[in-house]
Amino acid sequence: MTLPFDVPYQWVKPFFHALDAETAHRLTILALKKGLAPPSKTVHDPRLKVSLWDRQFPNPVGLAAGFDKNADIPGPMLNMGFGFVELGTVTPKPQEGNPRPRIFRCAPHEAVINRMGFPNQGVDVFKSNIAKFLSEKPRPQGLIGINIGMNKNQKDPAKDYCRLIRHLGSYADYFTVNVSSPNTPGLRDLQKREHLLELIKKVKEQRTKSCDKKFPPPILVKLAPDLDEAQQEELAQTAIDAEIDGLILTNTTLARPDDLPEKFKSQTGGLSGAPLRDKSTEIIRSFYKLTKGAIPIIGVGGISSGQEAYAKIKAGASLVQLYSALVYHGPELITQINKDLIALLERDGLESITEAVGAETN
Numbered sequence: 001m002t003l004p005f006d007v008p009y010q011w012v013k014p015f016f017h018a019l020d021a022e023t024a025h026r027l028t029i030l031a032l033k034k035g036l037a038p039p040s041k042t043v044h045d046p047r048l049k050v051s052l053w054d055r056q057f058p059n060p061v062g063l064a065a066g067f068d069k070n071a072d073i074p075g076p077m078l079n080m081g082f083g084f085v086e087l088g089t090v091t092p093k094p095q096e097g098n099p100r101p102r103i104f105r106c107a108p109h110e111a112v113i114n115r116m117g118f119p120n121q122g123v124d125v126f127k128s129n130i131a132k133f134l135s136e137k138p139r140p141q142g143l144i145g146i147n148i149g150m151n152k153n154q155k156d157p158a159k160d161y162c163r164l165i166r167h168l169g170s171y172a173d174y175f176t177v178n179v180s181s182p183n184t185p186g187l188r189d190l191q192k193r194e195h196l197l198e199l200i201k202k203v204k205e206q207r208t209k210s211c212d213k214k215f216p217p218p219i220l221v222k223l224a225p226d227l228d229e230a231q232q233e234e235l236a237q238t239a240i241d242a243e244i245d246g247l248i249l250t251n252t253t254l255a256r257p258d259d260l261p262e263k264f265k266s267q268t269g270g271l272s273g274a275p276l277r278d279k280s281t282e283i284i285r286s287f288y289k290l291t292k293g294a295i296p297i298i299g300v301g302g303i304s305s306g307q308e309a310y311a312k313i314k315a316g317a318s319l320v321q322l323y324s325a326l327v328y329h330g331p332e333l334i335t336q337i338n339k340d341l342i343a344l345l346e347r348d349g350l351e352s353i354t355e356a357v358g359a360e361t362n
C-alpha cells in the first residue's frame, strides 16, 4: 500500500519534530511497516549504476546503518529510491541499549547526537524479518548490507561477529563489521591493528564456512572519524594486510565543534549530520590516498545534497550513505540526490558515476 497522495515531508515534519526523536523514529518504522509509504520515486539511470564486489548497485546512494536495526522495513526504504540499505547493527542476543532519551536533534545545525548502545531484537528476529523480505516477489531492486556488532557484555568479540555471520551468511549482499560505534564500551578498541587483524581473520574463516563459496559476501569494516594521522596510516595498512574488501567511512564522531549550542553538545554520544560532513570527507580522502584506491570505500557523514555526495565520491568513495539528513529533509532527498548526481556528471562531462570516484585525487 502507498499513501493515496504524496505528502511533502515538510508538512509532516513539525509533527514529528514535536515528538522525542526516538518516538518519531519508532512511529516512522511502524507506519512504513503498515505500508504507509510514499509512492516509489526511484531514479533509473544507467549512469548511476555501480558495479562492485561482483554486485550491481542500481544507484550509489544507500541508507546508513542504525535506521532499520531489526530489518523491519528494507522494502519500503529501497522503494524510497535508495540503491542499497544497510540493516543493523544487529547483535546475537536482544538487548535494550542505553536508557532513553538517547537521540537528540539540533535542527539549526542539522545535527544529531545518539547514544543508543545497539538496542535491537537480536539475530533470531532479524533473521526471520530478512528471510521474509527476501522471499517476497516482486521485491524492490537494490542491495542489502548487514551491519554486525557485539553484545554489550561479550568479552570475546569475535564470537559474536562469527555467530552473526553463521546465522545471516546467506542473506547479505555485504557484511559490515562495526568496530566504531562510540556507545558500546571497548568496541572502538577493535580498531587497533592486532585486534582488527585477529578479528577479520576469524570473520573470514567463518565466511568460508557459512556463505556461498562462489559468491561470498564482501566483508567491510566501518571506522570512526576520530583517528589521528598515525592511526589512519596504521589502519589503512591493516586493511590492506587483512585483505578487507571495503571500508565504511565514517561512523559518528565524539568531537564537538565549538559552534554547537552548549545544551546539545554536552550530550554524551556520537555526533552525526552536517557538523560531521567535512571531517568524514577528509578521512575518505586520506584512506583513498593511503590505500591507493585499492579498497573500495562507502562514504558517509553529513550528506544532505547531491553536491555533498559528489564531494565524497570525488574524494574516493565508490558509494555513499546517509541517515541524519533524512530527519531534516525527509525521503524526497534520496531522489533529489540521485537527480543532482546526474546533473553533476553532465556538468563534468562524465558518463558514469564510477568515473568520478577519486577524481579529485587523480
Ligand SMILES: Cc1cc2nc3c(=O)[nH]c(=O)nc-3n(C[C@H](O)[C@H](O)[C@H](O)COP(=O)(O)O)c2cc1C
Residues within 6 Å of the ligand: 064, 065, 066, 067, 069, 088, 089, 103, 112, 114, 116, 118, 147, 178, 181, 222, 250, 251, 252, 272, 273, 274, 276, 300, 301, 302, 303, 321, 322, 323, 324, 325
Ligand atoms: C540514531 C542513530 C543511530 C545509529 N546507529 C548506528 C548503528 O547501529 N550502527 C552503525 O554502524 N552506525 C550507526 N549510526 C551511524 C550512521 O550509520 C552514520 O555512520 C552516521 O550517522 C553518519 O552519517 P549521517 O551524518 O548521514 O547520519 C547511527 C546514527 C544515528 C543518527
